[in-house]
Amino acid sequence: MKQDKRPINVGIGDLLQFRWPIIALASISHRIAGVVLFVGLGLLLYGLEVSLSSPAEFEGLKASLATPIGKGIAWVVLAALAYHFVAGVKHLIMDGSDSESLVAGTRAAYITLVVSAILIALVTVWII
Numbered sequence: 823m824k825q826d827k828r829p830i831n832v833g834i835g836d837l838l839q840f841r842w843p844i845i846a847l848a849s850i851s852h853r854i855a856g857v858v859l860f861v862g863l864g865l866l867l868y869g870l871e872v873s874l875s876s877p878a879e880f881e882g883l884k885a886s887l888a889t890p891i892g893k894g895i896a897w898v899v900l901a902a903l904a905y906h907f908v909a910g911v912k913h914l915i916m917d918g919s920d921s922e923s924l925v926a927g928t929r930a931a932y933i934t935l936v937v938s939a940i941l942i943a944l945v946t947v948w949i950i
Contacts, residue, residue, distance in 0.1 A: 845924075848931035852909040855902040862899035897949045904941035909934050 842850075869887075873880045886892050912934045916927070 843928075844931045844935075845927045848909065848912075848934055852906060852913075855906040855909070858898060858902035859906055862895075862902065865895065866899065893949050897945060900945045900949070901942045904945060905934075905938040908938045908941065 869883055873883045887896060912930050916922075916930055921927075921930075
């Protein structure tokens with residue numbers, strides 16, 4: 823009987839050594855951005871509730887958003903929103919066209935990453 827040389831369990835180390843295609847990285851990043859937006863939406867709704875409770879709470883929230891941690895949270899949520907938006911538009915365009923080839927998917931993934939990087943850079947300048 824021939825022994826199978828394939829690994830039985832794939833660990834984190836194996837996943838980090840694997841060279842992921844750009845299409846897979848764009849897809850995984852889109853899902854991560856969606857999770858970040860889901861959690862960030864809860865934070866934003868909590869901030870809205872606090873800001874509407876009283877003028878003093880509004881000023882306190884405004885002061886906490888001016889701290890580095892507040893700016894960092896705002897940057898993460900806005901960066902995730904920018905990437906998720908661009909990747910979503912890419913999916914709509916790709917679904918509405920006849921471009922189902924590997925070359926078209928790779929090109930679209932690169933365009934998504936570049937446009938997102940530009941938007942994230944603009945968000946960074948705006949937050950700082």
